[in-house]
Amino acid sequence: MRTEIPPGTLYMLILKALARFGPMHGYGIALHIQQTTEDVLVVEEGSLYPALQRMLVKDWVKAEWRQTENNRRARYYTLTPLGRKQLDTEIREFERVMTAIRRVIQPA
């Protein structure tokens, strides 16, 4: 079964993917999220782009056009120091929420 990604975690997933695998283009990010989560999480692929634009505006990522291995022109996104800091924040926040949720669902 495939699940829509939880709301608000898209930034975190993108940032994490970039932190782990280095500069990637949008399609690459989509693939990595899918593969890493063993196809459990599915991103509506297009929705990456508005998110990436917002991240560019916030200076969490940088973008530059490069050639892919298959000789296509693609835009590669690189994590900035600010983005790395943001990733930590996002993860911390996510853990906090998860812990809270776990407390609710765990039998007492």
Added chain:
Amino acid sequence: MPELWRKLSSARRRVEIDADLQEEMRTHIEMRASDSGDPDAARRQFGNTTLLLEDSRAAWGWPQLESWLRDFRFALRGLARRPAFAATVVFTLALGIGASSTIYSLIDAVLVRSLPYPHSERIAFLEESKPADQRSHTPVAPGRLEDWQNLNSSFEFLAGSHVDSITDTTGQIPERLSAAFVSPQFFSVLQTSPSVGRVFTPEEERYGGPQSVIISDGLWRRRFAADPNALGRTLILADLHYVIAGVMPPQFQYPAPTTEIWIPKQAQPALMQIREARFYQVIGRLKPGVTLEQAQADLAAVQQKLGVQYPKTDSGWTVAMEPLKERIVGKIRLVLWLLFGSVTLLLLITCANVACLLLARLNSRSAEIATRRSLGAGRAAIARQLFAEGLVYGLAGGFLGMAATFAGIDYLRKRLPEIPRISELAVDTRMLAVGAAISLLAAVLFSLAPILQTFRRDLAAALIQGGRSVVGTRQRLPRFLVSAQLALATALLIGAGLFLRSLMQIHDTPLGFQPANILTLHVAGSFNESPDSVAERHRRILDSLSAIPGVTAVSMSTGLPGVSPAWPREFEIAGEAAPGGLLRFTSWRIVTSDYFQTIGIPLTAGRTCRMNPDPKQPFETLVNRGFAARYFQNRDPIGHSIQAGPQGDVVTQIVGVVADAREDGQNTEPQPMIYACGFLRYWPDSDYLIQTRTPAGIANSAREAIRVVEPARPVYSVRLLEDALQGALSQTRFRTLLISLFSILALTLAAIGLYGVMAYMVVQRTREIGIRLALGALPGQIVGEILRSGGVLAIAGAIAGVALAGVSAKLLGTLLYGVRPSDPTSFVSGTGVLLVVALLSCLIPARRATRIDPTQALREQ
């Protein structure tokens, strides 16, 4: 802020960003397609490219702002495309906002705002009164005021004042100034200090002290060009030298808005002893925390004690109190609320009308909106767009309405100088805020109805119809709104009818005297003169006036008939005790003996009075029939004596009876009246009445004749008695005019609204009507049907309007004259006018319906 900077600097590379995004997305889909081998699936998985592109672009912009701007541009384009429609909406709205905020400003300035004195809610107005007689409210005697000051425990300060006019001979030409003589503590009660200079010192307020004067801001500017060195200069008033001590700020307008100088009364000790000399208008500042009721009880107890101490003059009297603001604006309140009510009805009508117009427009746009929605426009986006339109209309209308308000306020200030506190009426920020709020509210309301209607409507159905209409489309909201407008218009028409009929009644009622061919004027005089010299002067002037060729009669009175109400005064019929041992009150006028001949009041019994130059001899007196009937029933009043004042200090003998005349006002029933004949010794500034065949032409001769005998006295208020009578009714006429104007506007708007709804209905039913005409329906049938459906709206509105008028007319009560609030003529004619106009506004669409060409109607749709 780097983020803001990045956004701003991106503005130049919009195209580049867009191209990048498009290419990026295309590449993405291609890569996915070549990986999976299924291009369609790749596209599906990617999502709505257009929407995503929009979202991505939004990251670089200010999406909220931009879409608002876009909506505004869109709304403005729509406005420009249909200028007639836009103009109707904007002008209707401007009319509603302009009329209502003008009247609301008036009410705010006069009724709502506190008087312009610190803690003005603590200022009370005090009078003497006799509980036994309603007409007995009188000013206060200075001696009694002093007793009240000493004995009460509720007031911080109590002070009296009386107005007078005084002749200023400082310059070349004598000028009459409007003066207020004030007791000590006067300025403390009002807690207002001069803006320049100082208040009076205790020495200046004492009898025989130095003479000083405080002048108004207006006089200071007019006479001294606002020169601060005016302080210490001297004014020669009634031949005495007064040193200017201060200048009051412009908003200080007590006791009268016209007051130009304040002078300490410096009451003589002898005057303080005369407990019958009631002439002070008394105001007092309540101590903090003391209520008016407590103060009333306190002073009533004080007066009770005085009644024991001075049984002859003080027993039976008590104190009447009201807030000063009530005293100043109380009489105008009902009229203003009436205007408030009518203008609110008008505002409601304009709102309903605009809503109707926008709804009708929306109906023709339903297809466009449905298309937009099916292309992915969210509800919020459509609502925002409709709201932006409402806002454009609201703001444009609001802006014009504000301009109208400025003009309206200016007009009211010029047109209604007699309304109290009118000088405080001004365009202020509060009014502007209210106006802005009204236009915003209007915008919300305008867009709300269309928004709700859009969301209720079945999207698919609207698309399928594609702007085509279905037979029998229900337009419940517009129909209701039109009926409501008709109802409000009916109510206003009936109200206007009641006022018009009142005015006609006033004009048709015989006055009891002949106002034609009479010139009236004043010759300035002052209470400072001795009564003997006043009487002498009056006689001199009367003689010189009657010597003018063409003058047929000359006389004087203490007030203009039908213009200034006669003052009630106590009296006793010699040898008869009034029931309960109380004094009676009735209207008095002091007149010269030719008064009755001058204004044509016929003598009905006895003879006319003779003037007795010796003040120690009793006056001769005439009474009117009302007086004779009330106090002498079947007896003959002639030969009886009347005493005024408890000591009988004025004794008069009745020598004749005259017919009743409307002395107190054209819309006031004649009261029992005593005319005492004398040279008005105690009335230095009375009215002269000159009867001549050419009253307007005589004015200059009259001035000249007076200048010869009284060169130092200004002659003023030279006017025809007829003009004065007209002037006395100007407020009544003005409110009738305003309400008639409101009702005509309301009727016009309601007619436009009805026309709009009916015309729209005909357009909607073009196809149906076309088919029916083709099948042989008679034009008469079609017309009848359309008139019927319009008639239902009109009749429903008329019924509701009659009900509304029936309820609210009762509140008009005292504003009406000679007509009952349920006056059938006004109700029938108001409703009739509405129905006729409604019929006319249905006729045009009905006729248009019969001209529908069946073939064309079918082809078009």
